[in-house]
Amino acid sequence: MKRLLVGLSTAAMMALSAAPAGAAPNIYHTISSTHGSAAVVETVGCEQTEIFVSSSAAQYAAQPGPVNKQGLTGVFVRITDICAQAPGAVAAAAAPGAVLFQADGQNMAPLVVDPRLTTASITTQMPGTDGNGNPVTISLSASWTGTGPLEHDTVSTHENFPGVGNVNSTDNNLRRAATATVSVTVNGLTAAGTDSNALLEQVKSRCIEVARPGVEEFFPCFGFPG
Numbered sequence: 001m002k003r004l005l006v007g008l009s010t011a012a013m014m015a016l017s018a019a020p021a022g023a024a025p026n027i028y029h030t031i032s033s034t035h036g037s038a039a040v041v042e043t044v045g046c047e048q049t050e051i052f053v054s055s056s057a058a059q060y061a062a063q064p065g066p067v068n069k070q071g072l073t074g075v076f077v078r079i080t081d082i083c084a085q086a087p088g089a090v091a092a093a094a095a096p097g098a099v100l101f102q103a104d105g106q107n108m109a110p111l112v113v114d115p116r117l118t119t120a121s122i123t124t125q126m127p128g129t130d131g132n133g134n135p136v137t138i139s140l141s142a143s144w145t146g147t148g149p150l151e152h153d154t155v156s157t158h159e160n161f162p163g164v165g166n167v168n169s170t171d172n173n174l175r176r177a178a179t180a181t182v183s184v185t186v187n188g189l190t191a192a193g194t195d196s197n198a199l200l201e202q203v204k205s206r207c208i209e210v211a212r213p214g215v216e217e218f219f220p221c222f223g224f225p226g
Helices: 002-012
Strands: 028-046 046-062 067-086 096-107 118-130 135-146 149-161 164-188 189-211
Touching: 028 118, 028 135, 028 164, 046 118, 046 135, 046 164, 046 189, 067 118, 067 135, 067 164, 067 189, 096 135, 118 164, 135 189
Parallel strands: none
Antiparallel strands: 028 046, 028 189, 046 067, 067 096, 096 118, 118 135, 135 164, 149 164, 164 189
16 A cells, blocks of 8 residues: 555656756746545454545646646555454464455546535546456545635745755645545445545645756756656
């Protein structure tokens, strides 16, 4: 699951080409990046179902440059017999649980969300793999309903890299607690549940790289050329 979330975060930070470092400032805009996440854990008898969903919709632009619209959705599902001991585990040391089925996948489907983060949804089919590495098709339907107040904060930073350059960044962030309802179908199995601690978030930001004349490879905004 950690690998999936890292992959989603990396893809969401993709930027467009900008002017060469040292020639002019590189300016990157996250016009709007909205993200919904949910973690469902449902237990019936000995069977525990876990579903993790992450979905986003974003618009990015370098200056000058065109606007890049990007969606990204990923899901991980696992069904475990929590009354059984995992195969090969030492009884005295291992936590109980034998995985009956698991799969994960992602695609570029964008989250559908209103600007005030009151509702959001995603319905899509995506390619994925099961726990044995076999290809599967995952059908996902998820919806979020805002339950908490709309929280707002801004962050502004200025950092000097002696002899190299400066970076200035600003973030304008919104978030709202939400309840998410999730349903996943894969290989004839359907898993569903509700997460009352889900989250909707929106970020608008700008990052400016100002390299000293003659300095190359100065990319503090993303860690790589935008």
